Structures are given as structure tokens and as C-alpha cells.
Amino acid sequence: MNYKKNILAVSILAATCAANANTSPEQNLVKRDPLTFQQWHLQNTGQTGFSLSSGSAGEDLNLDFADRMGIKGRGITVSVIDTGVEISHPDLKNNVVAGSKNLIDGSDYPVDTHGHGTAVAGLIAAEEGNNLGGRGVAPYANLIGFNFLSEQSVESWMLSHGLGEDFRALDRFTDPRVFNQSYGSTPSAPVNGDLSLDPRFALEETVMQDITLNSHWGRGSIYVKSAGNSFASYSTYIQGQRFLVLPYEGNAFFNNQGLPFHNANITPSNTTFWNLVVSSLNAEGKLASYSSVGSNVFLSSPGGEYGQDKPAMVTVDLTGCEQGMNVSGTHKNSLHGGSEVDPNCDFTGVMNGTSSAAPNTAGAIATVMSANPGLDARTVRHLLATTARKVDPQHNGVNLNFESATGEALSYDAIPGWQTNAAGYNFHNFYGLGAVNIDDAVYKALFTSVSLPELQITDWQPTTVNATIPDADLTGAQSTMAVAQNLTVEAVQLKVNIDHTRLRDLAIELTSPSGTRSVVMSARTGFLGGTDGGYTDAIMLSHHFYGEQSQGDWTIKVIDTDKGSSQTLIYNAGVGLFGTNSSNNADAGLLKDWSLRIYGH
Structure with missing residues (x-):
């Protein structure tokens, strides 16, 4: 709603007119x-x-x-x-x-x-x-x-x-x-x-x-x-x-x-x-x-x-x-x-x-x-x-095209465009x-006189998975956990343990019980090599589920989006240009376990 056009218009009209007399037409x-x-x-x-x-x-x-x-x-x-x-x-x-x-x-x-x-x-x-x-x-x-x-x-x-x-x-x-x-x-x-x-x-x-x-x-x-x-x-x-x-x-x-x-x-x-x-x-x-x-x-x-x-x-x-x-x-x-x-x-x-x-x-x-x-x-x-x-309402997100490990052309909705979640809130990874x-x-x-109910923070809820992440494949590794506590979500934290030697290939998604899909780690993130094999108790945050209810099944999906066609480069004028992540991962990755923590009321 554009309140400034119709709220208290009469009471501020005189002040506005007087102010405009001393301002340029470009800005009032x-x-x-x-x-x-x-x-x-x-x-x-x-x-x-x-x-x-x-x-x-x-x-x-x-x-x-x-x-x-x-x-x-x-x-x-x-x-x-x-x-x-x-x-x-x-x-x-x-x-x-x-x-x-x-x-x-x-x-x-x-x-x-x-x-x-x-x-x-x-x-x-x-x-x-x-x-x-x-x-x-x-x-x-x-x-x-x-x-x-x-x-x-x-x-x-x-x-x-x-x-x-x-x-x-x-x-x-x-x-x-x-x-x-x-x-x-x-x-x-x-x-x-x-x-x-x-x-x-x-x-x-x-x-x-x-x-x-x-x-x-x-x-x-x-x-x-x-x-x-x-x-x-x-x-x-x-x-x-x-x-x-x-x-x-x-x-x-x-x-x-x-x-x-x-x-x-x-x-x-x-x-x-x-x-x-x-x-x-x-x-x-x-x-x-x-x-x-x-x-x-x-x-x-x-x-x-x-x-x-x-x-x-x-x-x-x-x-x-x-x-x-x-x-x-x-x-x-x-x-x-x-x-x-x-x-x-x-x-x-x-x-x-x-x-x-x-x-x-x-x-x-x-x-x-x-x-x-x-x-x-x-x-x-x-x-x-x-x-x-x-x-930027017309922004459609980012679609990633890549070739699967078996040579098939794949298309992945790597960053969704604007989405309206189950609570009616719009969200985009670019704009929150x-x-x-x-x-x-x-x-x-x-005109607000009542504050939000007291904040509640759940304990970390862990789930062991040990699921294989296939190379360059949209199937990915997937796991679901049930959350019993029913809160109105203010934010969700995800903690992951993943073995993988080319983390830049991985996309990590979290889907709420209402079906809202949040890409909490986008593919092709520019990590250098030597990352000790993956993520260890790495924490990520999402506001994509703001206002939704926490109770129900939450699903994580980890997808490998590259069979080795992309690289990360490092450059220094005095030292030169070098490649890292230049070789594809020889082994499939492993989603070992993950945990959720809900902030809400």
C-alpha cells in the first residue's frame, strides 16, 4: 500500500505546499x-x-x-x-x-x-x-x-x-x-x-x-x-x-x-x-x-x-x-x-x-x-x-546448464526467481x-501496539544419512527429518557434514514442510582447492521460510552440478595465474549428516 498518498493528507497538505516552495522540482x-x-x-x-x-x-x-x-x-x-x-x-x-x-x-x-x-x-x-x-x-x-x-x-x-x-x-x-x-x-x-x-x-x-x-x-x-x-x-x-x-x-x-x-x-x-x-x-x-x-x-x-x-x-x-x-x-x-x-x-x-x-x-x-x-x-x-x-520483480533467477557424468544435457534451477512462500512472503536469494x-x-x-510473542529457539535436531552424492547428476543425495515443534518461523539454520573434494560443484537445498525450496548454498561457489574434503559442521542460514510453520517434514538435497568443466583461478601480477579445482572429483561425494535449528515464536 502507498500510505503516503492518502494517510493524514489533510493535516500535512499545508506543510507540504510550504516546503515545496523552497525545493527544486527534482526532489521535494x-x-x-x-x-x-x-x-x-x-x-x-x-x-x-x-x-x-x-x-x-x-x-x-x-x-x-x-x-x-x-x-x-x-x-x-x-x-x-x-x-x-x-x-x-x-x-x-x-x-x-x-x-x-x-x-x-x-x-x-x-x-x-x-x-x-x-x-x-x-x-x-x-x-x-x-x-x-x-x-x-x-x-x-x-x-x-x-x-x-x-x-x-x-x-x-x-x-x-x-x-x-x-x-x-x-x-x-x-x-x-x-x-x-x-x-x-x-x-x-x-x-x-x-x-x-x-x-x-x-x-x-x-x-x-x-x-x-x-x-x-x-x-x-x-x-x-x-x-x-x-x-x-x-x-x-x-x-x-x-x-x-x-x-x-x-x-x-x-x-x-x-x-x-x-x-x-x-x-x-x-x-x-x-x-x-x-x-x-x-x-x-x-x-x-x-x-x-x-x-x-x-x-x-x-x-x-x-x-x-x-x-x-x-x-x-x-x-x-x-x-x-x-x-x-x-x-x-x-x-x-x-x-x-x-x-x-x-x-x-x-x-x-x-x-x-x-x-x-x-x-x-x-x-x-x-x-x-x-x-x-x-x-x-x-x-x-x-x-x-x-x-526487480521480473528477475527470473539463474538457470544452470551442465553436462551429466553420462553426457546428458541437464538444466538446473540453480537460483529460483521470486517465490511466494506458504505464509505469503516473497523471497529471492538476491534480494531477501x-x-x-x-x-x-x-x-x-x-499503529502497532503488540509485539511478537517471545522468541523460541529449538535445539539442534540431527539426522545421520551417509548418502552418496553422484557426480554431475540432478538426483543428488536426499534426506528427510520430521520436526515436531510447531513454531512460526523467523529463520532456519542448517548444519551439514559432507565429504567432497570439489565443493564448488555442490548445491545444497532445503525444502520446508510447506514445500518451499530454499537454495542455501548455490552451485559454482568459488572455493579454492585444499578444503580438507568438504564441509564439517558448516552452518548456513535461510530466511526463505519466514512466517511458515515449522512442524512437519524438512528435506535436504545435495546436488553435484559439474563433471569438471569449470575451474577456480587465482592471479597475482608478480606471481602469475594459476588454476585450482582443475580436476574433477575422482569419487562420489557423501552427505554424512545434517541438523536443523528453528528460530520462531
């Missing part, structure tokens, strides 16, 4: 700053974002109603866990509250020498109406920052992720209710082993669960996490040297038949229920070229392209033309280099990545929370899920439950 936000007209993620009118081409009108966060009503994050604090934040920046300083920490020297100024964290903070809560730069998604929200990426000890993680120096719960009004994590890793092999036995991972999981459910007098907080930027290729380090990792098939570099080369479910922090994982949209309302994807993506949000040929994000940069992303000199982005609209290079037009999609989502969450601060975090997540917009839709979520928040 209530308060404007010099660069707001190029911030397409706020109101997309087909701007260029100072790049060489324009986006598609209407492909934005849909915040017109919230803007008119002044619902813009007031009273909600967002923690920026990043390279640091220039908290004295003139477009940020008035929204900065006490609580920032320099994790290197212990001071309260989280020095940012890169600019990434400062740009993230600007997307969330740059001030509006001060005649500087642009504005944030939630320009009335509070900000604190941490330079965690410069000091990643356990203590630094706890301080930046909400566990204070005195180990108190987050109950003060200035404590963060939203944590933005625009960072992550791209493992070149599965992270094997029972992570619950890893002391650091177990501690982080415990802290995030406690803060999500119990902080702020039981209202909780939300952790937002970027999905990653490795759709087509990624980088890894071997003996201290950086290598580009890329797919190769049919005598073509970077050919992965349209499938993501790196699945977001490979990164352990992306598989925890407590992180709301976000993929990235460009200004045309389609998946950004770099965005990692997977069944663990909850929502999609604007992240842009690179700000040269296509629009990126216009946001805050480190001050001055000698540091940050915007420095002196010529650039394809016309904002950069000391331009007329930004002579001091205090802003940037090239911020992008799921690093941008995450803070745009964090700002959206702060906005929804400020509409009804009494709502608990899980209910806010639920409102975002129920109002998410079916973006859909694009963030601020106005509809705000409207629902205003």
Missing part, C-alpha cells in the same frame, strides 16, 4: 542541503549522483511520508563499527553523543584515517537543513563510532558491539539500539568445525543474543550486517600476498554462468540469526554488480555502483582535499577534486558496496524505531519484513524478503 524533501538533490537513495528522480549516467525514478527507500511527518530517527542511537568516524565533521557533529571510543588509545575520538566509517555515518545520520552536503536517512538520530577495524581484539569487539566497559546492559537512552557493521570476510574455503566450541565466536553469539533480546529494558537492539562484495570475484591472501580469485568456464574468464561466485552463507558472521544481513541495490533498482547474495539475506537496500559510470552514494567524507575518498585532482565523478559545490572536498560521490546498503538499512531501522520507540527489536524486524518491496520500504514500515509502526 522538506529540508534540503546543497547535495541532497543527488542523493537518489532518498528520492530517486533519475539523478546521476555526479556520475556519467542516471538511475531509475522511484527506486529509493520510499521515505516521503516519514519526511513530511518529521519521523527521522529522533532519540535512537546508532553505533558505527568501522574504520572510525570523524565525529567533529561539520555535517555529523551535532548528532554525535557520548559513547564513541578510540580502541587504539582509549580516547573518545575514534580517528578515521580511511573515510569509510565516516561515509557510513553520513549515510545514517548526516544532519539535514544546515546548508552542508546532503542528509542521512535518519538525520535526527544519534551517532557514536568505533575504529574497530584498526583494533580487532575481543575486548574491542565487546566494547563496539554493545557490551560496555562495566559489562552493564544497554539501558540508557543514549545507548545504541542499532549497530552497523559494514565489514566482513570472504573465506576461500568453508569455515569448518563446531563454532560453538570456539571461545570467541561463542562469546560474540552470547553477547549479541543478550543485547538483541534484553537490552533497553527488554526492547532490544538490532545488528545490521553487510552481505559482502564478492558476487563476481574476490581477493584472498596466500603467504602474505594478495591474489584475485575468479571463475573460469568455457574458455572464458569471470564466467560463472550468472551464479554468484561467493555465497554470503560462507561467512560465519552472516549465518547468525542475530545479524540482519543486507544485499545491495543500484540506482536502477537491480542487484549491484558486486553484491554477495544468499538465502541468509534478510533485506536489500541501496548501495549504488562505483560513482563513475553509474551512481554511487553521495555522503560525508573526511574533511579536506588531502584525505578520504574525495581528494584533489581530476575524477570521473564531478563532485570530486574540489568542485564548485564542494570546494573543500568534505563530501564524496563514490561510496558504494554492501557497506552502503547496511547503513541505509540502519538509518531506516532508526527511523522506524523513532516512530514507535516502545516496539521491541524483533517486532521492528518483522515490520520491515512485512512491508519489504518486491524489487525485498527492498527496504520506510514509509510503509513507519506507518505500521505507528
Whole structure:
């Protein structure tokens, strides 16, 4: 529903008309700053974002109603866990509250020498109406920052992720209710082993669960996490040297038949229920070229392209033309280099990545929370899920054609297009439950007085299988388990133990009792060789079953999609180009066992 056209129209008509008198016809936000007209993620009118081409009108966060009503994050604090934040920046300083920490020297100024964290903070809560730069998604929200990426000890993680120096719960009004994590890793092999036995991972999981459910007098907080930027290729380090990792098939570099080369479910922090994982949209309302994807993506949000040929994000940069992303000199982005609209290079037009999609989502969450601060975090997540917009609706997924072990031509629905599950929720591995839709979520928040029932988490339910996975065959290995507990699903975690020597060949599917099929690990994922034979207690997450009932038969299927025609390549300019996974697996794989854990109510 498009509430902004018919809700409270009479009461805001006069204010709207007065505001429009002072705004350009391209964009009609209530308060404007010099660069707001190029911030397409706020109101997309087909701007260029100072790049060489324009986006598609209407492909934005849909915040017109919230803007008119002044619902813009007031009273909600967002923690920026990043390279640091220039908290004295003139477009940020008035929204900065006490609580920032320099994790290197212990001071309260989280020095940012890169600019990434400062740009993230600007997307969330740059001030509006001060005649500087642009504005944030939630320009009335509070900000604190941490330079965690410069000091990643356990203590630094706890301080930046909400566990204070005195180990108190987050109950003060200035404590963060939203944590933005625009960072992550791209493992070149599965992270094997029972992570619950890893002391650091177990501690982080415990802290995030406690803060999500119990902080702020039981209202909780939300952790937002970027999905990653490795759709087509990624980088890894071997003996201290950086290598580009890329797919190769049919005598073509970077050919992965349209499938993501790196699945977001490979990164352990992306598989925890407590992180709301976000993929990235460009200004045309389609998946950004770099965005990692997977069944663990909850929502999609604007992240842009690179700000040269296509629009990126216009946001805050480190001050001055000698540091940050915007420095002196010529650039394809016309904002950069000391331009007329930004002579001091205090802003940037090239911020992008799921690093941008995450803070745009964090700002959206702060906005929804400020509409009804009494709502608990899980209910806010639920409102975002129920109002998410079916973006790029014509996307049909990815079909994989390959030759079977016996020479037969096969076709596999490797990533389904948009599906409507049994509970009526749309889902796509590229976009999660859909694009963030601020106005509809705000409207629902205003009239929501009942929170979701208490969260229930089942124990891991294991099943031993020992089923053969035939090479290059759609039959695959299949197993079914019955779940007796009947919960309304919020998320499902899958744990697998699989023997296989070419993991890039494997697709892993999970089908619910209602018949919804989720591809939790897509085929042709770009693992390097030497993966110790397969998956060991590897955990994957799916939001595909959101709102369905858990009771009944769940089925796993593992399919081998390649008899050795594809490869993974690694390249370093000084070392050269090498192939890995070049030989097909000599033996069939084995699905040894699998387990399920349900989160729901």
C-alpha cells in the first residue's frame, strides 16, 4: 500500500505546499542541503549522483511520508563499527553523543584515517537543513563510532558491539539500539568445525543474543550486517600476498554462468540469526554488480555502483582535499577534486558496496524505531519484513546448464526467481524478503501496539544419512527429518557434514514442510582447492521460510552440478595465474549428516 498518498493528507497538505516552495522540482524533501538533490537513495528522480549516467525514478527507500511527518530517527542511537568516524565533521557533529571510543588509545575520538566509517555515518545520520552536503536517512538520530577495524581484539569487539566497559546492559537512552557493521570476510574455503566450541565466536553469539533480546529494558537492539562484495570475484591472501580469485568456464574468464561466485552463507558472521544481513541495490533498482547474495539475506537496500559510470552514494567524507575518498585532482565523478559545490572536498560521490546498503538499512531501522520507540527489536524486524518491496520483480533467477557424468544435457534451477512462500512472503536469494520500504514500515509502526510473542529457539535436531552424492547428476543425495515443534518461523539454520573434494560443484537445498525450496548454498561457489574434503559442521542460514510453520517434514538435497568443466583461478601480477579445482572429483561425494535449528515464536 502507498500510505503516503492518502494517510493524514489533510493535516500535512499545508506543510507540504510550504516546503515545496523552497525545493527544486527534482526532489521535494522538506529540508534540503546543497547535495541532497543527488542523493537518489532518498528520492530517486533519475539523478546521476555526479556520475556519467542516471538511475531509475522511484527506486529509493520510499521515505516521503516519514519526511513530511518529521519521523527521522529522533532519540535512537546508532553505533558505527568501522574504520572510525570523524565525529567533529561539520555535517555529523551535532548528532554525535557520548559513547564513541578510540580502541587504539582509549580516547573518545575514534580517528578515521580511511573515510569509510565516516561515509557510513553520513549515510545514517548526516544532519539535514544546515546548508552542508546532503542528509542521512535518519538525520535526527544519534551517532557514536568505533575504529574497530584498526583494533580487532575481543575486548574491542565487546566494547563496539554493545557490551560496555562495566559489562552493564544497554539501558540508557543514549545507548545504541542499532549497530552497523559494514565489514566482513570472504573465506576461500568453508569455515569448518563446531563454532560453538570456539571461545570467541561463542562469546560474540552470547553477547549479541543478550543485547538483541534484553537490552533497553527488554526492547532490544538490532545488528545490521553487510552481505559482502564478492558476487563476481574476490581477493584472498596466500603467504602474505594478495591474489584475485575468479571463475573460469568455457574458455572464458569471470564466467560463472550468472551464479554468484561467493555465497554470503560462507561467512560465519552472516549465518547468525542475530545479524540482519543486507544485499545491495543500484540506482536502477537491480542487484549491484558486486553484491554477495544468499538465502541468509534478510533485506536489500541501496548501495549504488562505483560513482563513475553509474551512481554511487553521495555522503560525508573526511574533511579536506588531502584525505578520504574525495581528494584533489581530476575524477570521473564531478563532485570530486574540489568542485564548485564542494570546494573543500568534505563530501564524496563514490561510496558504494554492501557497506552502503547496511547503513541505509540502519538509518531506516532508526527511523522506524523513532516512530514507535516502545516496539521491541524483533517486532521492528518483522515490520520491515512485512512491508519489504518486491524489487526487480521480473528477475527470473539463474538457470544452470551442465553436462551429466553420462553426457546428458541437464538444466538446473540453480537460483529460483521470486517465490511466494506458504505464509505469503516473497523471497529471492538476491534480494531477501525485498527492498527496504520506510514509509510503509513507519506507518505500521505507528499503529502497532503488540509485539511478537517471545522468541523460541529449538535445539539442534540431527539426522545421520551417509548418502552418496553422484557426480554431475540432478538426483543428488536426499534426506528427510520430521520436526515436531510447531513454531512460526523467523529463520532456519542448517548444519551439514559432507565429504567432497570439489565443493564448488555442490548445491545444497532445503525444502520446508510447506514445500518451499530454499537454495542455501548455490552451485559454482568459488572455493579454492585444499578444503580438507568438504564441509564439517558448516552452518548456513535461510530466511526463505519466514512466517511458515515449522512442524512437519524438512528435506535436504545435495546436488553435484559439474563433471569438471569449470575451474577456480587465482592471479597475482608478480606471481602469475594459476588454476585450482582443475580436476574433477575422482569419487562420489557423501552427505554424512545434517541438523536443523528453528528460530520462531
